[in-house]
Amino acid sequence: MTELTLLRLDPIGIPPYSARGITQSLELIDAASQMGRTVNGTLIDLSEPAFRKYRSTITCTDQQQPALDGVWPGQVLTVDCAAELSYLTSGGSPARPLASNTDDPATRTEGNFTFYRPRLTMMVVSYRTDFDEWGAAVNWQLLLEEQ
Numbered sequence: 001m002t003e004l005t006l007l008r009l010d011p012i013g014i015p016p017y018s019a020r021g022i023t024q025s026l027e028l029i030d031a032a033s034q035m036g037r038t039v040n041g042t043l044i045d046l047s048e049p050a051f052r053k054y055r056s057t058i059t060c061t062d063q064q065q066p067a068l069d070g071v072w073p074g075q076v077l078t079v080d081c082a083a084e085l086s087y088l089t090s091g092g093s094p095a096r097p098l099a100s101n102t103d104d105p106a107t108r109t110e111g112n113f114t115f116y117r118p119r120l121t122m123m124v125v126s127y128r129t130d131f132d133e134w135g136a137a138v139n140w141q142l143l144l145e146e147q
Helices: none
Strands: 008-010 023-028 035-037 043-045 054-062 076-080 085-088 107-110 113-116 119-132 137-146
Touching (some): 054 119
Antiparallel strands (some): 008 076, 035 043, 054 137, 076 119, 107 113
């Protein structure tokens, strides 16, 4: 069967017709930002590089339930993101491994920039599903944080 989404969640998978029209956000975890000011008022970065991690929210409305039975907070998933990151091609390189288990390329170049879909090791924070019987629609949301 042809894959209907770029997103991959390993080991749970994504059932057909459960992830069309998916949206995925990538944002920094709260601990990534640690700013302070010197006695002269200059803003400086005090953050630890080890905390440069992502939080992701995956949201979708489709016809089928996602494969979330038995998935609990704390479970680790390998996520081949649908969302992209980018960098300046000249002298740059991806900050995360590339998503690589799809037939679709995980990188593309436009002008001076390379866009790529990262592969992140993430932990389930929470999820929810809603079912609209008359609308025959399943709404779901999965919250993840990079390990």
